[in-house]
Amino acid sequence: MIITFSGLCGVGKTDVIRSVSKLMPARSLSLGDAIRSEIQSRGWEASPAVERQVQIELREKYGQAAAAIALKPSIIDALGSCDLLLIDSVCSPLELDQISGLGGRSYAFSIHTHRHLRLERLANRNGRSMSAEDVMLRDNLELSELGKGITLGRADYQFTNNSDLPSIVRAVSEQIAALKLV
Template sequence: MKELLCVTGLTGSGKSVASDFFVDKGYQYVRFGQIVLDEVKKRNLEPIEANERPIREEFRKKYGMAAMAILNLPKFKKLLEVGDVLGDGLYSFEEYKILKEEFGKQFITVAVYAPPELRYERLAKRKLTSEDTELRNRPSTKEAAESRDYAELENLNKGATIAMSDYTVLNTKDLDFFKKQLNEIFQEIQKNK
């Protein structure tokens, strides 16, 4: 059975590293929020949280709280025809419910957790490179990241998505520790196929 594995977590928790791990294992990649960044670029805006949030909210006003899942459904379905799919950045609980309803047992979620101060420290150290055309690793100030945390938890119901995840990974130590946990999850998923 082909599966849609979605990664969730707050900004700076390690979602991109987790996503890359599964892509390296053969999953096809879809980033939920790429739709927002594409719109930011289309409007010739700087890719910063202050410009991204209004667009995210605009999409959600038009399509509801499940906007990112709804907008990515055609892509997920097409890719699932040929193999497993990794969805990077599942946000709202409404998105979770849409995908659970649409894909049932094919839908698996992994929550990545790191405490706020550690995430903010990581985000401040990030450097944007020319190779990062999808802006997956853009830096953020502590203030912007904290503001985004509150917006995601209060306005997007992201806490419920994290709480309902099938697996939770702690990203509080080094990369080897993190990847070891991800590999254990991968092995369990493969065993249950």
């Protein structure tokens, strides 16, 4: 079973996936790894502006499903060795379609959070903090150019992360357990 996670930056997707992976046997991959790998291969230092630039360039060159296509071999490999694959940072509807087309059961989860909480989390994030302006620019890119709003709207299950991490991890884990029974 594949579960994709979408949400704007700072909603807690990665933290939820890490925590759920500790509670149940699951593997995880991040489409953001394709962007970070490209930045590293160019020898550039990562920053919100560089991530934005590379994200646009990859999609202009390879299409809106570029990140999913880049990680397709890793996704197929993971599916061969686990029953549950959690995929972080699905942005465009075409990425969602690319992943869903790999076979097996696939569900899309979206996570939402109040803007002021996102800004606070991102300002304090270790290693990859973002200013309010960086957040606005990234949101605008993802919502207006990359189709993330459509991806969020297509989610099979939606979660709100305005409380503590254990609360949303419990809600997501319970939903996954229910889907495993279907």
